[in-house]
Amino acid sequence: MVEMKDDDQRILIRAVERGEAVLFLGAGASATSLSETGSKIMQGWQLAAKLAEMGGLDYHEEPLPTVVAAVVGSRISRKQFEDLLRAEFQHCEPSDELTALMKFTWARLYTWNLDDTVTNCRQTAQRLKTFNGMVDPVSPNDNVAFLQIVHLHGEASKPEHGYIFSESDYNERISKGHPWYRQAISDYIGKLPVFIGSKLREPILSLELDRARPRGSEGLGVAFLVSPDKFTPIQLAELEARGIVVISG
Numbered sequence: 001m002v003e004m005k006d007d008d009q010r011i012l013i014r015a016v017e018r019g020e021a022v023l024f025l026g027a028g029a030s031a032t033s034l035s036e037t038g039s040k041i042m043q044g045w046q047l048a049a050k051l052a053e054m055g056g057l058d059y060h061e062e063p064l065p066t067v068v069a070a071v072v073g074s075r076i077s078r079k080q081f082e083d084l085l086r087a088e089f090q091h092c093e094p095s096d097e098l099t100a101l102m103k104f105t106w107a108r109l110y111t112w113n114l115d116d117t118v119t120n121c122r123q124t125a126q127r128l129k130t131f132n133g134m135v136d137p138v139s140p141n142d143n144v145a146f147l148q149i150v151h152l153h154g155e156a157s158k159p160e161h162g163y164i165f166s167e168s169d170y171n172e173r174i175s176k177g178h179p180w181y182r183q184a185i186s187d188y189i190g191k192l193p194v195f196i197g198s199k200l201r202e203p204i205l206s207l208e209l210d211r212a213r214p215r216g217s218e219g220l221g222v223a224f225l226v227s228p229d230k231f232t233p234i235q236l237a238e239l240e241a242r243g244i245v246v247i248s249g
Helices: 005-015 045-052 066-072 078-089 096-101 167-176 179-190 202-212 231-242
Strands: 021-026 108-111 129-132 146-151 192-196 221-227 244-248
Touching: 005 192, 045 078, 066 146, 066 167, 078 146, 108 179, 108 231, 146 179, 167 202, 202 221, 231 244
Parallel strands: 021 108, 021 192, 108 146, 129 146, 192 221, 221 244
Antiparallel strands: none
8 A cells, every 4th residue: 555645645636626626537537437238348358358359369468559450451451440430438327436527626737548448437527628649739728717628649439530549559659749648748747637447558658758858867746646556665766766656546
């Protein structure tokens, strides 16, 4: 169990009260939400297993990007892949936890998820405006009454704009640039970042963070990671060195 220091707790509470915290949602943030069929939303390993099955391959816990690269286009069509994403990640029912989260005021919200759980939340503190990070230009967010929801890796409902799944997808976006990731790093530096349900293993995020540091070893201020995962002492020390406070939950 990770115990949060009193000073860190005060920093987090003050930022949330002032609407100065930026949310970053990983797959774990949707884990207790429901798909249109009433089952829990697929996590990465479950989607990988399903794709392997569709492609006629045995699944041995390979990561999702590896499975996508191995199956989509060669063993199943792009349309089959997109149909699966729509079926699993459209018309989702947000969990009580996510609904409660949206009753606070946030400076901006970024999500790596393709599902529509956030935009389906009702009784939110702010009016929601959705942006597809793959194609939509960066827009100023100067009205606290609105909350920008930025899908950094695309949306299941808009396959025509593309997704980021495989290593080649990451490499392509890194080479072309991803304006919303640049904005995310600006928010990271200027606001208080709160990561929920993420393992912080996003290549583009890491690249932009490294670009933002004047020196490679220099931190960018405090950030918070809310996660149910257990961390080793070395992992915790590495996160602490990066200025990231871990909250168990």
